[in-house]
Amino acid sequence: MIKAIDKQRYILDFTLSSLWRRKGKNLALVLVYTLVVFVLGSVMFFTQALKNEAALVLRGSPEIIVQKMVAGRHDLIPVSHGAQIGKIRGVKAVKARFWGYYYDPGAQANYTLMVPEDLPLKDQEIIVGAGISRVRRLFRGSSIVFRTYDGKPATFFIKGVLSPDSELLSSDLILISVPGFTRVFGVPPDRATDLTVQVANRKEIPTIAAKIVDALPDTRAITREEILRTYDAVFDWRGGIMIAILAGAVLAFLIFAWDKAAGLSAEEKREIGILKAIGWETADVLEMKFWEGLVVSLSSFFLGIILAYGHIFYASATLFEPVLKGWAVLYPEFRLTPFISGYQIAILFFFTVIPYTVATIIPSWRAATIDPDAVMRT
Amino acid sequence: MFFKPGILALFLSSLLISGMVLYASFTGALILRYWDIKSGSETQLRLERKTYLISTILGYVLVFQLFSLFLFIYTADALHPFFTGAMCAVGSLNVNQWGFPLVVLKIITFLLAGLWLIINFADNQGYDYPLIKVKYLLLLVLAPLILAETIMQAKYFLGLRPEVITSCCGSVFSGDTAGVAAEIVSLPRASMEVVFYAAMLGTLALGMAFYRRDRMGYGFSAAILLTFLIAIAAFISFISIYFYELPTHHCPFCILQKEYGYIGYCLYLLLLVGGVAGMGVGVLMPFRQIPSLKETLPSMQRRLALTSIISYLLFTAIATYQIIFSNLKM
Numbered sequence: 085m086i087k088a089i090d091k092q093r094y095i096l097d098f099t100l101s102s103l104w105r106r107k108g109k110n111l112a113l114v115l116v117y118t119l120v121v122f123v124l125g126s127v128m129f130f131t132q133a134l135k136n137e138a139a140l141v142l143r144g145s146p147e148i149i150v151q152k153m154v155a156g157r158h159d160l161i162p163v164s165h166g167a168q169i170g171k172i173r174g175v176k177a178v179k180a181r182f183w184g185y186y187y188d189p190g191a192q193a194n195y196t197l198m199v200p201e202d203l204p205l206k207d208q209e210i211i212v213g214a215g216i217s218r219v220r221r222l223f224r225g226s227s228i229v230f231r232t233y234d235g236k237p238a239t240f241f242i243k244g245v246l247s248p249d250s251e252l253l254s255s256d257l258i259l260i261s262v263p264g265f266t267r268v269f270g271v272p273p274d275r276a277t278d279l280t281v282q283v284a285n286r287k288e289i290p291t292i293a294a295k296i297v298d299a300l301p302d303t304r305a306i307t308r309e310e311i312l313r314t315y316d317a318v319f320d321w322r323g324g325i326m327i328a329i330l331a332g333a334v335l336a337f338l339i340f341a342w343d344k345a346a347g348l349s350a351e352e353k354r355e356i357g358i359l360k361a362i363g364w365e366t367a368d369v370l371e372m373k374f375w376e377g378l379v380v381s382l383s384s385f386f387l388g389i390i391l392a393y394g395h396i397f398y399a400s401a402t403l404f405e406p407v408l409k410g411w412a413v414l415y416p417e418f419r420l421t422p423f424i425s426g427y428q429i430a431i432l433f434f435f436t437v438i439p440y441t442v443a444t445i446i447p448s449w450r451a452a453t454i455d456p457d458a459v460m461r462t
Numbered sequence: 463m464f465f466k467p468g469i470l471a472l473f474l475s476s477l478l479i480s481g482m483v484l485y486a487s488f489t490g491a492l493i494l495r496y497w498d499i500k501s502g503s504e505t506q507l508r509l510e511r512k513t514y515l516i517s518t519i520l521g522y523v524l525v526f527q528l529f530s531l532f533l534f535i536y537t538a539d540a541l542h543p544f545f546t547g548a549m550c551a552v553g554s555l556n557v558n559q560w561g562f563p564l565v566v567l568k569i570i571t572f573l574l575a576g577l578w579l580i581i582n583f584a585d586n587q588g589y590d591y592p593l594i595k596v597k598y599l600l601l602l603v604l605a606p607l608i609l610a611e612t613i614m615q616a617k618y619f620l621g622l623r624p625e626v627i628t629s630c631c632g633s634v635f636s637g638d639t640a641g642v643a644a645e646i647v648s649l650p651r652a653s654m655e656v657v658f659y660a661a662m663l664g665t666l667a668l669g670m671a672f673y674r675r676d677r678m679g680y681g682f683s684a685a686i687l688l689t690f691l692i693a694i695a696a697f698i699s700f701i702s703i704y705f706y707e708l709p710t711h712h713c714p715f716c717i718l719q720k721e722y723g724y725i726g727y728c729l730y731l732l733l734l735v736g737g738v739a740g741m742g743v744g745v746l747m748p749f750r751q752i753p754s755l756k757e758t759l760p761s762m763q764r765r766l767a768l769t770s771i772i773s774y775l776l777f778t779a780i781a782t783y784q785i786i787f788s789n790l791k792m
Contacts (some may be wrong), residue, residue: 128467131467290546309543309546312543313543313544316543316544317544320465320466320467321465321466323465323467324465324466324467324469324470325465327465327467327470328465328470366511366514367514367586370514370518427468427536427540428467430471430529430532430533430536431467431468431471431533433529434471434472434474434475434529434530434533435467435470435471435474438474438475438478438526438529439474439478441522442478442481442482442522445482445515445518445519445522446515448518449514449515449518452514453511453514
């Protein structure tokens with residue numbers, strides 16, 4: 085046993101020094117390999133991090149959202165529907181929500197106006213998100229004028245700015261009072277944007293959602309799970325598409341790797357010839373090639389992962405942010421919560437190391453079965 | 463559904479593995495047809511060189527196969543939120559009829575690939591390629607299974623329609639539904655415990671008999687296979703509940719999750735390694751009389767037997783430790 089380990093150690097030792105003797109060629113390979121791992125790894129870390137953010141955000145969201153539908157479109161819901169829903173067994177609370185979008189020509193951006201549930205605001209007071217504060221230079225005490233639904237101006241005073249920590253969600257958010265909301269949008273007094281339903285027992289959510297739709301046929305009930313699932317699917321799909329597109333790059337890399345492994349220089353051939361002449365067997369040369377592949381693969385793999393990690397979580401995914409995240413004028417500035425899992429690493433391994441290994445098997449075998457006398461004679 | 467990174471990765475690896483196995487079995491067929499150790503012809507020389515390539519390829523196939531088995535289960539587990547009612551891998555595997563057969567097939571191909579490597583290793587011990595025909599025949603058996611696995615995996619993933627209501631592990635692996643899984647669970651716990659420990663002890667005894675006195679090789683090997691199946695049944699029937707600390711939870715997949723410290727990987731790996739090594743002993747039995755293997759084969763078999771006993775013992779030890787020190791007292 086010890087002897088076998090020692091043998092592998094000597095082979096590894098020899099492999100490392102032989103790799104170092106051909107630094108130029110091997111470093112080029114490691115560089116390209118690292119780049120491939122880096123790009124794929126960035127895509128995967130990024131989508132996973134976005135999924136996590138979505139999950140974190142949705143954890144606090146209501147179990148069921150009830151919206152009224154008119155002609156297939158979302159419409160204002162009568163507040164009286166809430167009383168009906170409240171009668172369903174298992175429902176803990178029903179609340180009316182008021183929210184909407186306001187286009188501000190000054191900033192050329194859309195704001196989200198929302199009435200907070202448990203934050204009392206006076207009629208003319210608003211609280212703005214950090215993004216709006218940045219773009220419109222609004223701070224505590226300053227004022228902003230909105231154009232209401234009937235064309236009249238309405239002035240609001242800034243009571244405060246939301247903390248930048250929640251910027252991913254609140255960059256374009258304005259918190260407003262119910263009277264203020266009604267004044268800007270002209271919503272009839274007995275209507276709300278939608279209703280939120282709190283359910284005491286998680287397992288009853290699907291049943292209660294079905295009962296709501298049954299009792300109020302003109303509404304749709306959206307459960308939290310559904311939203312989460314949809315986010316998951318959308319981000320996964322984006323990540324998957326990116327990877328499928330990058331498959332071309334991986335293929336090019338594999339051809340490159342095959343070529344590097346197959347194109348042995350005369351000197352390398354001589355080296356293997358001499359090794360075999362002094363007593364190495366084909367199996368030993370194959371083991372050497374295995375260690376060579378392992379060293380190259382693992383160095384590039386881990387280097388690529390570390391770079392991808394830095395790129396996503398410290399450099400805010402500068403390279404392909406616009407593709408995966410979408411875009412907006414009031415784009416939030418945020419840093420993703422670092423997250424990395426064994427599953428992602430395993431998938432990345434399947435996308436890079438396994439194809440690389442497969443691509444180099446035949447060239448390695450060709451090299452290992454070189455005839456010593458044929459090489460040394462040339 | 464298809465464009466999930468995990469699914470893409472599994473597809474890629476299946477395609478690569480199938481390609482490698484196809485190439486290997488094509489070469490294997492040539493070897494079966496033209497192999498003639500006494501000849502010094504160019505063809506024979508080329509074939510002898512090719513055997514190195516095939517061994518290397520199959521070695522990688524085995525490793526990839528093992529990785530992809532676990533990646534598959536993990537991916538199935540990660541898919542469960544897409545299916546209403548599914549709570550872990552069981553739910554997502556149940557979405558269509560391909561899920562569970564696929565897992566079984568993956569385990570079978572892994573075991574066969576392991577046995578192939580053992581035969582291959584034994585073959586390399588003899589100077590005159592004594593097992594060459596056997597090993598390439600086995601390869602021709604293995605190849606269709608791996609291809610079938612690739613096709614089944616494609617059918618499974620392409621047949622996934624999110625939102626289908628599936629039964630969750632709570633209802634498949636609980637006593638009141640029908641099916642094989644439910645029958646395992648409803649087996650009386652006490653007798654299952656007796657069977658499990660008896661099987662382990664019996665296997666251990668046979669293993670020691672083989673290791674010390676070189677007897678009962680076939681018996682030991684058969685016992686290993688039987689115990690492999692019993693251990694899985696026992697895991698579902700009574701070991702699992704001590705890990706989950708929940709008397710009604712029998713799922714064999716949840717244990718792979720983070721909540722249980724990924725101990726499931728360790729347990730299943732021990733079972734798989736023990737199974738392959740132990741069955742390898744039996745597979746090598748008929749070749750002990752071959753002159754060029756007479757010297758090396760018995761000691762190799764002993765080492766395999768030892769590996770297999772140790773793996774099974776560790777499995778039993780971990781399970782027993784959990785049963786004794788679990789917060790669940792039955």
